[in-house]
Amino acid sequence: MAKNQVAVKKKRNINNIAYLFVLPFVIVFLVFNVYPVLRTLYLSFTNYRGFGDAVWSGIDNYIRVLTDKFFWRSLWNTIKMWSLNIVLQLGIAFLLTIVFSDVKYRMRGLGVFRAVFYLPNLISATSVAFLFKTLLDWKYGSFNQMLLSIGIIDEQINWLGSSATAPWVISVIQTWMWFGNSFIMLMAGVQGISRDYFEAAAIDGAGRWTTFGKITLPLIRPIMLYVFITSLIGGLQLFDLPFLINGISGGTAGNPSGTLQTSVMYLYKFGFETNQVGYASAIAYTLFAIILIVSIIQFKTLGREDD
């Protein structure tokens, strides 16, 4: 009896140390993660301008966001750039997954190809923006030079300076940066499928397309959903690349008629350039609400097919 109590007491002591172990994380998490999110929420209901007191203004900022046609335009720009990007990115990643998981062809070199495809994702957006801005320069860019020398085009194309091409060029650069990432994730999903399924299918005489459609595809659907949602969350926050390309372009190609302005660039403008901090906070939460709603719809539609 007494011995048992000692054991229990000792056990409790051991577990108490856990509080000490998680304490630094919890403190920093509360200060730098939880508080800023709540602070942004509070500021979104005030007319705070970056200094002085924050005066409560109710839902004024939200009414302003919802009726601000430039906000909706920036959202439309973002969605436009994201949608082409996600189609290309997932499309390429999906094709690559099919190729590398094919039981008949047994493609080799997965490790090397995976590394090469992922390489563009490692470089900072600043470097990527500068690199492509310089390569795609209207007059002097190497890309136009290359196309001219091959004879595909007769005169230079102002890729980043025209509203007809600039958003799509951003989508393609985003695809270049991210398809390797999606591919690795989808491929990891395929490699996680038990061999038994494939062997059983082979014994039953299933062809490769049947195997792919009936086994691989349903089993990687959760990962596809995950890739899609993370890409949506990231895509609607698109900032670095259009912001930098826009800024760098300066005289030759400045934000062609505002088509490169994304929602987070719009938020940045109010939060850090014109100091309408309260309004910028409301933009942040409106954007979050939109992301949340779209994610829930995605979960519902993509998840339901599992039945």
Add this chain to the structure above:
Amino acid sequence: MAKTWYNIKKGALYVALIALGLVCLLPFLMMIVNATRSGVEITRSFTLIPSTHLKENWVALFDYVNLFQGFWNSIKVAVPATILTAYFSAITAYAMAVYKFKGNGLLFKVIVVFMMIPGQLSLIGFYNLCQKLHMVNTYIPLIIPAIAAPGTVFFLRQYVQSALPKALLEAARIDGASEIHIFHKIVLPIMSPGIATMAIGAFIGNWNNYLVPLILLNSPEKMTLPVMISTLNAATDLQKNQGAIYLGVAISVVPILIVFCFCSKYIISSISAGSVKE
């Protein structure tokens, strides 16, 4: 006959894969080649043969901006931040996976929720907090928050659960080892592959971070490499000499390429882990 057809198809697939690989590599190649060419050469024609103007480009670039300062600043931010993320995520994950304590379940739920919250939601509140704490234009808000990395804790918690034999802990306890000693001497070595995976990802993230240093740092001598690179646009002299700009970008990219050459396996496994964990 069927065999030949099979080989042709397989060959075509390889050609397509190599072409896609080239698309990934070509911009880097153009960048490195153009870093050695003069502005006039670059404007006149396209080639993948290096030229001889590397030194002039170097001088022109460093006349305008001291990239090594930015390099050093980035190291001062990224290295401590990565170490903090690695150590504190490991100890938090270990505690959550091994001990029974009140609030463990709640903590886990909150971590999952915060993994899904987009960064822009905290951006303004974060800057506001830094203002109040007088930490604008310092490295503290770029380093200290690294202690709390919800995604890394999430991953390492699963890692501990699958990789750490509980019997080992019991044996150490019977030998009279203290809990913190057990963590440092037994648990950390076992967790190290998982920690390395997450640390490399954290390092690259810190190294490439642009938006937060952009809003926090306002004096040029404190700028990290990405922010410094982005100031090159103001250099109208350099606009005439694209070779120097290519060189600047190349210098910023090289360290990451070197890290990647040695650690690509870890980096790829961290992404794979990200998708399989759910």
